[in-house]
Amino acid sequence: MKKNNSILLSTPYILWMVAFTLIPLGVVGYYALTDPDTGVFTWSNIRELGTYLPVFGQSIMYSLVSALICLILGYPVAYYIAHRGAVMQKILYMLVMLPMCMSFLLRTLAWVGLLQDTGIINNLLAAVGLPRLQLIRTPAAVVLGMVYNYLPYMILPLYSTIVKIDHRLIEAAEDLGCTPAETFRKVTLPLSMPGILSGLTMVFVPAVSTFYISQKLGGADTVLIGDVIERLYKQGNNANLGAALSLLLMILVFVCTGIMNRLGGDEEAVVV
Amino acid sequence: MKKVFALILAAAMTAMVLSGCGGQEAVQSSNGKTTLNVYNWGQYIADGSDDSLDIIAAFEEKYPHIDINYSTFDSNEIMYSKLSNGGITVDVIFPSDYMVARLIEEGMLLEINYDNIPNYQYIDEEFRNTAYDPENRYSVPYTWGTVGIIYNSNYVDEEDVTGWELLWNEKYNDKILMFDNSRDAFGIAALLQGYDINTTDEAELVACAEALAEQKPYVQQYVMDQIYDLMENEEAWIAPYYAGDYAIMAEENEALEFYLPQEQGFNLFIDAMCIPTCCQEKEAAELFINFLCDPEIAAANMDWVGYGVPLSEAKNYMDPETVEDPVAYPSDEALANGTSYDYLPPEITRHVESLFMKVRIS
Numbered sequence A: 001m002k003k004n005n006s007i008l009l010s011t012p013y014i015l016w017m018v019a020f021t022l023i024p025l026g027v028v029g030y031y032a033l034t035d036p037d038t039g040v041f042t043w044s045n046i047r048e049l050g051t052y053l054p055v056f057g058q059s060i061m062y063s064l065v066s067a068l069i070c071l072i073l074g075y076p077v078a079y080y081i082a083h084r085g086a087v088m089q090k091i092l093y094m095l096v097m098l099p100m101c102m103s104f105l106l107r108t109l110a111w112v113g114l115l116q117d118t119g120i121i122n123n124l125l126a127a128v129g130l131p132r133l134q135l136i137r138t139p140a141a142v143v144l145g146m147v148y149n150y151l152p153y154m155i156l157p158l159y160s161t162i163v164k165i166d167h168r169l170i171e172a173a174e175d176l177g178c179t180p181a182e183t184f185r186k187v188t189l190p191l192s193m194p195g196i197l198s199g200l201t202m203v204f205v206p207a208v209s210t211f212y213i214s215q216k217l218g219g220a221d222t223v224l225i226g227d228v229i230e231r232l233y234k235q236g237n238n239a240n241l242g243a244a245l246s247l248l249l250m251i252l253v254f255v256c257t258g259i260m261n262r263l264g265g266d267e268e269a270v271v272v
Numbered sequence B: 001m002k003k004v005f006a007l008i009l010a011a012a013m014t015a016m017v018l019s020g021c022g023g024q025e026a027v028q029s030s031n032g033k034t035t036l037n038v039y040n041w042g043q044y045i046a047d048g049s050d051d052s053l054d055i056i057a058a059f060e061e062k063y064p065h066i067d068i069n070y071s072t073f074d075s076n077e078i079m080y081s082k083l084s085n086g087g088i089t090v091d092v093i094f095p096s097d098y099m100v101a102r103l104i105e106e107g108m109l110l111e112i113n114y115d116n117i118p119n120y121q122y123i124d125e126e127f128r129n130t131a132y133d134p135e136n137r138y139s140v141p142y143t144w145g146t147v148g149i150i151y152n153s154n155y156v157d158e159e160d161v162t163g164w165e166l167l168w169n170e171k172y173n174d175k176i177l178m179f180d181n182s183r184d185a186f187g188i189a190a191l192l193q194g195y196d197i198n199t200t201d202e203a204e205l206v207a208c209a210e211a212l213a214e215q216k217p218y219v220q221q222y223v224m225d226q227i228y229d230l231m232e233n234e235e236a237w238i239a240p241y242y243a244g245d246y247a248i249m250a251e252e253n254e255a256l257e258f259y260l261p262q263e264q265g266f267n268l269f270i271d272a273m274c275i276p277t278c279c280q281e282k283e284a285a286e287l288f289i290n291f292l293c294d295p296e297i298a299a300a301n302m303d304w305v306g307y308g309v310p311l312s313e314a315k316n317y318m319d320p321e322t323v324e325d326p327v328a329y330p331s332d333e334a335l336a337n338g339t340s341y342d343y344l345p346p347e348i349t350r351h352v353e354s355l356f357m358k359v360r361i362s
Helices: A002-032 A044-082 A086-101 A104-115 A120-127 A139-162 A167-175 A180-191 A193-208 A212-217 A225-234 A239-271 B002-021 B055-062 B076-085 B097-105 B118-122 B164-168 B182-192 B202-218 B227-232 B243-252 B282-292 B295-305 B346-361
Strands: B034-041 B066-073 B140-152 B176-179 B219-223 B238-242 B256-259 B266-273
Touching: A002 A239, A044 A086, A044 A139, A044 A193, A044 A225, A044 A239, A044 B346, A086 A139, A104 A120, A104 A139, A104 A212, A139 A193, A139 A212, A167 A180, A180 A193, A193 A239, A212 A225, A225 A239, A225 B076, A225 B346, B034 B282, B055 B066, B055 B282, B055 B295, B066 B076, B066 B282, B076 B097, B076 B182, B097 B266, B118 B282, B140 B164, B140 B182, B140 B227, B140 B243, B164 B182, B164 B202, B164 B238, B176 B182, B176 B202, B176 B227, B182 B202, B182 B266, B182 B346, B202 B219, B202 B346, B219 B227, B227 B238, B227 B243, B238 B243, B243 B256, B282 B295
Parallel strands: B034 B066, B176 B219, B176 B238
Antiparallel strands: B140 B238, B140 B256, B140 B266
16 A cells, blocks of 8 residues: 555656656667658768867866855855754855846856956956956856856755765764864765755756757857757758757766766775 | 546646647737738848838738738748648748748648739749749749849958858858858858759769868858848958858958859859748738838838848839949859759768768768
8 A cells, every 4th residue: 555655646756757857868869869851760960960069178178167166155154054954054044045036147147247348347348457368258158157146055965965964973083183174085975975965966967958048158169069069950951960969968967976886886885 | 526636637738638639720819900920031021220121011902801910930841840830820931942842842832823913014024934943833933143242341352252152261260150051051052062052963962072171160150030230340351251241241341352253163043032831811911911012012012121022013112223233243254154943852861961960970
């Protein structure tokens, strides 16, 4: 009886998954392996993927760098929040979430207004007699956009992991003669590893497939794989090659997150 | 239990299949009005700003039983993708000449009943029996125009403005914009090298791609409708674009100038109104097309849009300054070297698109 109930309860989600994830995935696979004009089976879309490998490489680099910067910026913030009083924690948590209440597109456009050659920052610089800077259409601007947009996805999982760390373990380390630095390195950091890994994944996955940020903040050189896929569907009217690229992107994301989890697993094993 | 599960699954699948190819019935809004879906280029109909006539509001006022659902596209190719992917209902579209030919060729347009468009009588003779619709069965011309170079005279030296090579001038590094569609981009590259803009010769296409790759380091961005903001705010100084849109930009920034490379040649285009096969409200669509061909309405519309009007009758109602403007209405002599885009076979279109993609990701 108990078992039956659980199936019944999960049925809506299973149906949802089948209808909107599994079947569409099948459609993506079908498109990737058929010819755009005739609809017959072909490997040509897959063979063409080689051309796009440098773009994949570039996308992965940008998102890895962004994920690492998010970690470096986000960890102290999460640590700080986790060590405040209960009320303060709630307020700070809300503040981290606040930017996400506004449209992601608007926030990115706001950065364009700040950074462009005729934007607010450069106009201020010019007003006080300083030379204008090349801020927008640089790799750094793209990374900035990714970090800015995805930082909450790093802070939130880190916070919820750090806040659950048993304080007695830290006291024990201190009692046994660890300096604060050693306590952090040997106790807090290993125990927050699950949060670090899920934070890295949650930043990396949306960043690697983004297209809007690179189009708005990047130059003609910063074309990411999301841009290519979008272009193939819209301008190129080549959904088949687009599907093949999406499929490869999905596989790469699985592999990358798999590697991350594997690394985490090993480290945990070492600690235990 | 398993049976229940299977039943639910089957029901869900059926519902999905039904909604997949169904959903094509005409949408009658709750108040009994007809909804007319119009799919047009951005900034391509007078919208009431700058003291212009709000064309859509005027139409809805004249025909209160019709509601217009208006949406826009950036390029012919995007519009084509949307239509060919299916699943949408559009009643009136505004493709350019070569795209009209492609849509006719692929059976994606309905024949227009010209009895419902009495205002067709005003269309000038030179815009009838065109190369893209030789028998006048599928299209009614909306505008015509040229593609030239818009530049900011505060930053660009007049002596550099000699032709399409301005878009390849290293001096204006990072201040040059380029078309984000392969047809216009390759057209310009072909003109620069003295090829025909409708070339299908493999060596010439590759040479065009190489020219675009050479240009890429100096290009700030590849854009379509974003060009308005970028040029008006002087974020960019040089951009190839449609002459009609220059008027809108020049109103915001007086330093902007337009140059038509008469010697090298340029694209001369006609944008037309057509009814796609996914149309649900053909009569309302014809009513709308007829409305836009009314000389007084067309005059009010084109005063704002800034493109050439294909019905001379309308010029009587237009702002005389616009009619005499050599940018919107170049002399016959200036137009001598203009060429229109021809319909190219799909494999060439796809090949050009993939060459362009390679330029973009290089």
